Amino acid sequence: MSNIRGKAYGMNVITPMKRWKTKILNILFKVLTIKALQKDLHSLSFIHFARWTVIPSKKFPNFPEQPTKEFLKYDYMMFESNFNGSWNEYIDAFNSVLSLKLNLIWFWSENYPGSQPLTPFKDYITHNQIYTDYYYMAYPGSAVNDVKNALDVHRSFQDLVKLTEQDDAQFDKSFNKFFVGAQNKLGASGSLGSEMT
Amino acid sequence: MSNYYEKFYGYTGFFPILKEVREVSHTIELRKLLSVLPNAGGSLFSRTGLVHGARLFILDDVVYNGHPTTAEHLEYEYLAVSLTFDGELEFLAEKLAEFGGEEFKSIFSHCYGYAKVELNAGSILKFLETGQVTTSFLYVEADGDLQETLRALLAQKLITEMLAKAQFLNTADKRALVLETADKIRSANLPLAGDFIEERN
Numbered sequence: 155m156s157n158i159r160g161k162a163y164g165m166n167v168i169t170p171m172k173r174w175k176t177k178i179l180n181i182l183f184k185v186l187t188i189k190a191l192q193k194d195l196h197s198l199s200f201i202h203f204a205r206w207t208v209i210p211s212k213k214f215p216n217f218p219e220q221p222t223k224e225f226l227k228y229d230y231m232m233f234e235s236n237f238n239g240s241w242n243e244y245i246d247a248f249n250s251v252l253s254l255k256l257n258l259i260w261f262w263s264e265n266y267p268g269s270q271p272l273t274p275f276k277d278y279i280t281h282n283q284i285y286t287d288y289y290y291m292a293y294p295g296s297a298v299n300d301v302k303n304a305l306d307v308h309r310s311f312q313d314l315v316k317l318t319e320q321d322d323a324q325f326d327k328s329f330n331k332f333f334v335g336a337q338n339k340l341g342a343s344g345s346l347g348s349e350m351t
Numbered sequence: 352m353s354n355y356y357e358k359f360y361g362y363t364g365f366f367p368i369l370k371e372v373r374e375v376s377h378t379i380e381l382r383k384l385l386s387v388l389p390n391a392g393g394s395l396f397s398r399t400g401l402v403h404g405a406r407l408f409i410l411d412d413v414v415y416n417g418h419p420t421t422a423e424h425l426e427y428e429y430l431a432v433s434l435t436f437d438g439e440l441e442f443l444a445e446k447l448a449e450f451g452g453e454e455f456k457s458i459f460s461h462c463y464g465y466a467k468v469e470l471n472a473g474s475i476l477k478f479l480e481t482g483q484v485t486t487s488f489l490y491v492e493a494d495g496d497l498q499e500t501l502r503a504l505l506a507q508k509l510i511t512e513m514l515a516k517a518q519f520l521n522t523a524d525k526r527a528l529v530l531e532t533a534d535k536i537r538s539a540n541l542p543l544a545g546d547f548i549e550e551r552n
Binding site for chain 1: 353359361363364365366367370382385386388390394395396397402403404405406407408409410413414416417420421423425426427429431433435462463464466467481482483484485486487488489490491492493494495497499500501502503504506507508510511514517522523525526529530532533536542544545546547548
């Protein structure tokens with residue numbers, strides 16, 4: 155059992171919600187699909203993937219072989235995140251950048267204390283967190299910024315390769331432009347790195 | 352409400368775990384299995400060539416958050432499955448049918464509905480769809496598909512080496528070095544999904 159794979163930490167939080175609140179929350183999720191509203195998530199730069207899933211009380215998956223159906227009073231909201239760094243760093247950063255949006259989403263969960271002050275918020279997350287039993291990451295040695303930088307550098311390099319037909323003066327200019335763009339995005343990520351606790 | 356984020360698919364599923372009375376419960380066996388199931392290159396989700404991230408956990412029960420809410424309990428324990436991958440669920444089912452093998456069976460044979468599943472794409476797809484809960488909101492930060500990302504991570508290292516060498520070269524040599532590096536990137540074996548890079552080299 156591990157919430158950690160390489161540089162990534164996987165967090166699962168499941169909180170109960172009154173059923174009538176799900177409709178409101180679903181509207182909020184629709185609004186959040188507008189890309190301009192995701193700039194805070196982008197600015198965090200350490201989240202590989204994140205997702206929220208509402209499991210309606212009467213829509214837990216049901217297989218014909220099950221002797222009885224699941225029957226619950228509450229709907230449940232599951233939040234999952236894959237991020238780089240430790241749990242504490244993540245919650246601190248998540249909370250300071252996304253405080254308002256977190257409140258908008260978790261406000262509908264039962265007994266949510268609000269994102270400020272931080273201690274009750276962390277207590278709430280801890281209380282509702284479920285540990286991961288199996289965790290796979292395709293590039294465990296690379297943080298999100300490593301991946302984004304690698305993609306940028308490789309794409310720019312492919313453009314540079316197309317310019318090798320240019321005359322010397324032009325190619326020199328193109329090469330220097332590539333170098334300036336790439337110099338802060340270089341390195342060799344992907345190794346095991348230091349162990350996270 | 353969306354299982355999609357651009358070209359990525361976010362699959363969320365809950366699979367009720369068998370409640371048969373036996374010496375060791377299915378839940379305990381499954382948890383033990385998941386704790387030792389390989390997650391490096393060549394493991395179950397690595398072999399699909401599509402999955403960026405996968406996590407499985409057992410939901411024993413729901414959490415009680417105190418007064419004034421009412422305490423309630425799950426009738427079943429569930430295996431929760433979250434996968435973020437390239438493309439469509441149909442593609443993943445095809446890959447799981449082709450490469451899932453015994454590992455896929457060893458996990459899901461502890462769940463209701465698996466007994467009737469055959470190792471073909473249609474049957475696996477139906478099973479995954481029955482256990483699926485629609486993801487409400489999915490977010491993926493980097494925009495490369497898995498193969499492009501793995502190649503880019505490899506390329507980044509080779510490009511770094513190239514730039515170190517290029518510093519004192521004339522234009523013709525720089526051009527040759529760029530083309531040589533491009534060839535190296537093209538012909539290099541792609542890193543295996545799930546591995547640390549140094550483990551491979």
